[in-house]
């Protein structure tokens with residue numbers, strides 16, 4: 011039922027791999043009661059389920075490539091509807107990766123009220139991901155895949171930010187700062203939505 015999402019507060023959370031999206035989303039969930047949907051986590055859960063779709067996804071993700079648009083969007087929408095009755099809003103983490111993904115999202119689900127642009131330097135992201143890779147068990151937290159993901163990120167996502175910049179909903183967050191200082195900036199952006 012798409013109606014369930016008619017008045018949903020939607021926040022796109024965009025930034026490079028390792029920029030700190032997941033870290034900030036966790037804090038928003040705790041303070042504001044939003045539902046955090048990471049397209050990467052949804053996809054990894056599908057892989058872990060061992061389904062046929064999961065096996066196809068795994069092959070794509072291991073190469074550091076993007077998963078087909080319809081697949082990601084279907085999974086996000088299902089997850090949003092499942093939480094519609096209890097959620098104060100939605101954090102769409104790691105999506106859209108391309109302008110076309112944003113357009114499709116808006117057609118099928120709804121318009122974002124805010125785009126949080128979690129911004130860190132490339133060298134900072136590499137450092138954080140290498141460290142995360144020591145414990146995360148993520149197949150894509152290795153040096154070679156990290157470089158590919160960063161390349162892809164800059165090519166695909168910068169146009170996304172420019173696109174929403176024109177609509178005046180982008181808030182750029184300096185994620186070079188310590189986690190709590192980053193969150194103080196994030197809080198201001200979320201508070202403005204009320």
Ligand SMILES: Nc1ncnc2c1ncn2[C@H]1C[C@H](O)[C@@H](COP(=O)(O)OP(=O)(O)O)O1
Pocket residue numbers: 025026027028029030031032033034138139141142185186187188189192
């Ligand atoms: N502001 C910050 N300062 C230092 N480390 C941070 C940070 N934000 C996140 N981290 C750490 C936590 C993780 O080990 C790693 C990647 O963070 P993440 O939240 O998983 O990033 P993303 O979800 O954008 O890929 O960096």
Ligand SMILES: [Mg+2]
Pocket residue numbers: 031032048050
């Ligand atoms: Mg993440």
